[in-house]
Amino acid sequence: MTIKVLIGSDVVVKRIEELAKEITAGGYHELTTITVLKGAQWFSEKLRKELKLSGVEVNDMPMRVSSYGKGTESSGKIKLIMEPMGSLGGKDLLVVEDIVDTGITMDFSLKYLQAKGPRSLGVCTLLNKPARRKIKVKIDYVGFEVPDKFLLGCGLDYQGKYRDLPYVGYVDEAHIDNEGGK
Ligand code: IMP
Ligand code: MG
Numbered sequence: 001m002t003i004k005v006l007i008g009s010d011v012v013v014k015r016i017e018e019l020a021k022e023i024t025a026g027g028y029h030e031l032t033t034i035t036v037l038k039g040a041q042w043f044s045e046k047l048r049k050e051l052k053l054s055g056v057e058v059n060d061m062p063m064r065v066s067s068y069g070k071g072t073e074s075s076g077k078i079k080l081i082m083e084p085m086g087s088l089g090g091k092d093l094l095v096v097e098d099i100v101d102t103g104i105t106m107d108f109s110l111k112y113l114q115a116k117g118p119r120s121l122g123v124c125t126l127l128n129k130p131a132r133r134k135i136k137v138k139i140d141y142v143g144f145e146v147p148d149k150f151l152l153g154c155g156l157d158y159q160g161k162y163r164d165l166p167y168v169g170y171v172d173e174a175h176i177d178n179e180g181g182k
Pocket of ligand 2: 036
């Protein structure tokens with residue numbers, strides 16, 4: 001499978017530094033990140049490191065949701081696989097995602113988290129793919145707007161692989177096997 005580079009690793013690193021500065025400018029002293037596993041783990045680790053360097057106290061309370069059944073299309077059915085551990089009430093929460101695509105996962109996550117009574121609830125996504133949006137969701141911080149291609153790297157996987165690639169890449173649609181499972 002040939003992978004083409006969409007966003008190079010230097011550009012990604014620099015943008016994550018900028019995002020941390022934008023978030024820090026929001027005036028947080030203490031921030032609870034909600035890393036949406038597994039995809040956002042790669043991005044979240046780097047973002048939290050930068051936030052800490054900017055003097056923000058960060059505590060990560062990951063959650064895991066699953067929407068994809070098979071292949072590269074969202075099934076539309078979200079399952080909460082792991083709840084954030086501990087109390088979220090009264091906290092400044094920042095949901096950290098790898099990509100917002102249809103918006104179904106983010107919509108589900110935001111409704112779930114809002115019900116926990118946080119002081120504030122923000123959203124930071126490394127990638128935003130607006131072309132395929134099905135549900136409108138508010139996003140406070142976006143790394144990159146991306147075209148309607150199936151992407152990998154920077155936490156994004158294809159069939160469980162390629163998450164660790166330090167750049168955002170894509171494969172030609174013709175090479176994607178939609179029956180393959182994910
Ligand atoms: P949504 O619910 O359709 O917005 O999808 C959100 C999730 O689908 C993301 O957190 C990713 O894990 C996955 N996803 C969406 N687009 C891509 C892609 O292009 N490559 C890999 N995973 C994707
Ligand atoms: Mg994700």
